[in-house]
Amino acid sequence: AQSVSQHNHHVILSEAASLELGCNYSYGGTVNLFWYVQYPGQHLQLLLKYFSGDPLVKGIKGFEAEFIKSKFSFNLRKPSVQWSDTAEYFCAVNARSGGSNYKLTFGKGTLLTVNP
Amino acid sequence: DTEVTQTPKHLVMGMTNKKSLKCEQHMGHRAMYWYKQKAKKPPELMFVYSYEKLSINESVPSRFSPECPNSSLLNLHLHALQPEDSALYLCASSFLGLETQYFGPGTRLLVL
Numbered sequence: 001a002q003s004v005s006q007h008n009h010h011v012i013l014s015e016a017a018s019l020e021l022g023c024n025y026s027y028g029g030t031v032n033l034f035w036y037v038q039y040p041g042q043h044l045q046l047l048l049k050y051f052s053g054d055p056l057v058k059g060i061k062g063f064e065a066e067f068i069k070s071k072f073s074f075n076l077r078k079p080s081v082q083w084s085d086t087a088e089y090f091c092a093v094n095a096r097s098g099g100s101n102y103k104l105t106f107g108k109g110t111l112l113t114v115n116p
Numbered sequence: 117d118t119e120v121t122q123t124p125k126h127l128v129m130g131m132t133n134k135k136s137l138k139c140e141q142h143m144g145h146r147a148m149y150w151y152k153q154k155a156k157k158p159p160e161l162m163f164v165y166s167y168e169k170l171s172i173n174e175s176v177p178s179r180f181s182p183e184c185p186n187s188s189l190l191n192l193h194l195h196a197l198q199p200e201d202s203a204l205y206l207c208a209s210s211f212l213g214l215e216t217q218y219f220g221p222g223t224r225l226l227v228l
Contacts, residue, residue, distance in 0.1 A: 032214055044159070044206065044219040090158055094214055101171050102213030104149075106158035 002027035002095045006107035013081055014115050021076040021110050023091035032094040033074040034104075035065055039087045047089070050074065061085070083116045119143075120220035122207050128226045131197060137223045139190040139207030147213050148190040150182060151206040153222070159206055165190060166213060197227045 007022035025031065035047040048059025055067040065076045074091060090109045097103035120141045129135050139148065147166050151159035164172035165184040179201075181193040190207055204224050208217040 032216075034216070036219075043221040046216060046218070049216055088156075094217075096214075097172070100213070101164065101166070103161060103164070103172065104217055105161075109156075109158050111156075 001097065002031070002093050002103070002105050004091055004093050004105050004107035006089075006091050006110050008110045009108070010111045010113070012113045012115065015083055016080045017114075019076070019078040019081045019085075019112070021089055021091075021112070023074045023076065023107060025072050025074070025091075025093045025105075027072075027093060027095045029096060033065075033067060034092040034094065035059065035063070035074075035076050036090045036092060036106075037087045038090065038109075044090070047076070081112070081114045083114050085112060086114045087112060120207055120209055120218050122205075122220040122223050124223055125221065126224050126226075128228065129194065129197065130228055131199075133197075134193070134195045136194065137192040137205055137207075137225075139192075139209075139220055140188055141209040141218075142188055143209065143211075143218070144187075145209035145211050145218075146187060147210045147215075148184060149208040149210075149217060150190070150192050151208065151219075153204040153206055159219075163192075164213075171213075194225075197225075199227050201225065202227045 005024045033050040036044045037047045050067045058064045091107040094104045123138045150162040153159045162176045163182045168184045183191040204222040206222045207220045210217045
């Protein structure tokens with residue numbers, strides 16, 4: 001079974017600081033990788049995804065992530081955060097889970113607090 | 117349009133009540149999911165329907181009963197729940213199992 005590890009439980013930054021959130025997964029086969037964001041009081045929204053091709057993927061609101069296969073990592077980055085980026089960020093891995101079934105497994109999440 | 121709708125938004129029920137949660141999507145997705153999310157925790161998969169057939173049950177207690185009447189609708193029937201079942205229940209859908217899942221806003225359930 002796959003597992004996802006997010007390195008930081010809570011990150012506090014000031015506006016304009018750079019952001020990098022770590023994510024590592026364990027699974028030996030093909031995976032699709034995602035970052036979801038959950039703003040306070042709102043539902044889960046897709047930030048970006050990686051299926052194949054260029055390992056550097058760009059998402060909404062200036063976020064990007066890099067897939068490094070050899071490190072089983074999919075870290076999220078943003079050069080300059082804003083107060084509105086305050087939210088919970090979840091890394092997720094979608095992989096085969098027996099037969100023809102697939103399962104999306106989430107990391108425990110990282111709460112990002114951006115101070116104005 | 118990547119919208120998944122869920123009703124009701126909030127639900128309060130007693131331990132002897134029977135209630136149902138409803139989820140709907142009109143994106144032509146053939147896989148639909150129920151997740152449970154406790155406060156400050158990630159979503160936990162409960163059930164997966166693929167082509168209207170139950171394909172994954174993550175050992176969920178029988179007091180939760182899913183139903184997929186057609187390819188656009190997903191229900192979760194609740195009966196004799198416990199206070200620890202209080203949580204945000206999320207529905208999601210995707211074209212196929214490995215594709216992007218789109219989440220609804222959730223139903224916030226309180227069991228008294």
